[in-house]
Amino acid sequence: MFIDSAKIYIKSGNGGNGVISFRREKYVAYGGPDGGDGGKGGDVVFITDPNMSTLMDFKYKRKYVAPSGENGSGNNKYGKDADDLYIKVPVGTQIIRDDTNELIADLTKPGQKAIVLRGGKGGRGNAKFASATLKTPRFAESGEEGKELYIRLELKLLADVGLVGFPNAGKSTLLAACTNARPKIANYPFTTLYPNLGVVYHKGKSFVMADIPGLIEGAHRGEGLGYDFLKHIERTKLILHIIDVSNPLSDPIDDFKKINEEMYLYNDKLKEIPQIVALNKIDALDASLIDLDDISAKIQSFGYDVFKISAITGIGIENLLDKTIEILDKFKLDVEENTEDVIIYNMPKEKETVDIDIKNSVYYLSGSKIDRLLKRVNLQDENSLRYFEMILKKSGVIDMLKERGFKDGDTINVRDFEFEYYE
Secondary structure (H helix, E strand, O other): OOOOEEEEEEEOOOOOOOOOOEOOEOOEOOOOEOOOOOOOOOOEEEEEOOOOOOOOHHHHOOEEEOOOOOOOEOOOEOOOOOOOEEEEEOOOEEEEEOOOOOEEEEEOOOOOEEEEEOOOOOOOOHHHHOOOOOOOOOOOOOOOOOOEEEEEEEEOOOOOEEEEOOOOOOHHHHHHHHOOOOOOOOOOOOOOOOOEEEEEEEOOEEEEEEEOOOOOOOHHHOOOOHHHHHOOOOOOOEEEEEEEOOOOOOOHHHHHHHHHHHHHHHOHHHHHOOEEEEEEOHHHOOOOOOOHHHHHHHHHHOOOEEEEOOOOOOOOHHHHHHHHHHHHHHOOOOOOOOOOOEEEOOOOOOOOOOEEEEEOOEEEEEOHHHHHHHOOOOOOOHHHHHHHHHHHHHOOHHHHHHHOOOOOOOEEEEOOEEEEOOO
């Protein structure tokens, strides 16, 4: 089964906590602070693996959490940084934020990396807070929490040549004839429900050919398996349009127009991809009912190269592959194509808020900025409380309170914890 989309949860590692510690040495009655910092949490990194061809693995595992950094320890020992979490994906995978549909990364090369979430910073140990006026700090910082996201992974095939056409046009048969691929082949519509890939070797050259599942009218609106089919065509360098000319009850010219219309309604940029046409099953047509030369001339009049082939018998395939190689040799990569080896995604910073509510001369603090500051302190510890008061001042929150009439000795309430503030 070809799995081409998946939704997963990812979270970077928490930073390790800084530690409160004091030097304990013989003959040293009052050792100074020596609490070390916590280690950094692990990043979440996606990396392309050329040996993967589907997103099947993500059907069974949907939660990925990077490890946390180690806590610091005494004697100024820093906690160890956590290892990064590497998540392997196939080449051609797009990483998309599920909540905003923002494209985070488009991974198009083997070994390409995308650092999607950075791990939390380690908290500082009490040794970092020692100063001339504060010689024995009895507080430390907690590690910063990791970030989390729900993301969608979408895989689009990276094939050089994409085979398109109505169901049962003979695309799978042609793929099997040109490559070692063994797609499922039968005489009924929608035989191919998932794209098949094969490598074509021809006259010293090689390229990847993809059998794109058959299209129907309305595919561009998602009817049938429309979107699932059409999105795999976008990355191909050449479109090979297969038309069944053996059925006297169908109109090959009309079939040709309908398939192109569905592709261009889905994405008008598909017109920029070169296209050649193969009139297939010429071994099975009745010349008295079907004028093959007339069909060929009409399609050529639209500006397309046309080849008459039989995928079953091999008639005309060599000439078709000669032309395919000729076009691919002239093909140049789009200069706008992503060529970075490492993509770094920076999550947009949310605007921090401070809400102040005054009741009975008590100043109630809340908001995202207060929540962030609180994550790194323990209000139940007197020394940590003093540190919290210090960062309230440094971050400008005390100035905001003063604008609302706050003065020394007034009471602040944070998450139902009350304390009097003095500068």
